Structures are given as C-alpha cells and as structure tokens.
Amino acid sequence: MPHFLFGTHLGMAPGILAVTLFADRMYAAARPPSATTLSLLAAAMLAIVLGAWGQRRWLLQRQAAQNPSD
Numbered sequence: 001m002p003h004f005l006f007g008t009h010l011g012m013a014p015g016i017l018a019v020t021l022f023a024d025r026m027y028a029a030a031r032p033p034s035a036t037t038l039s040l041l042a043a044a045m046l047a048i049v050l051g052a053w054g055q056r057r058w059l060l061q062r063q064a065a066q067n068p069s070d
Contacts, residue, residue: 014055018048 025041 014051018051022048 021044022041025037025044029037029041
C-alpha cells in the first residue's frame with residue numbers, strides 16, 4: 001500500500017505543479033500584459049517542458065538499468 005501511495009503522489013505531483021504554475025502565469029500575463037509577466041509565462045512553459053523531458057529521460061534510464069537484456 002505505501003508503494004501505491006508513493007507512486008500515485010509521484011505521478012500526480014508534476015502535473016499539479018505544472019498546471020498551478022502555468023495557470024498563475026497565464027492569468028498574470030493577461031492582466032495587464034507586460035514584458036516581465038510574458039517572460040515569466042515563457043519561463044513557466046519552459047520549466048514544464050524541461051521537467052517532463054527530464055522525468056521521461058530518468059524513467060527510461062531507470063527502465064534500461066532494470067532490464068539490461070532489452
């Protein structure tokens with residue numbers, strides 16, 4: 001049971017964080033738009049993309065280490 005709870009938390013946390021950051025920056029960029037808020041929105045989008053890429057890379061490396069014959 002603890003492994004299930006940990007896995008669920010691990011799987012849901014990046015999405016929740018991404019939606020929270022992105023929604024906040026998108027709202028701030030819309031009211032009133034400025035170079036700073038648009039830059040922060042772009043940074044939030046970049047962080048989401050890099051986080052997803054890093055997580056995928058980590059999971060693939062972990063999978064490859066567990067299954068060396070594949």
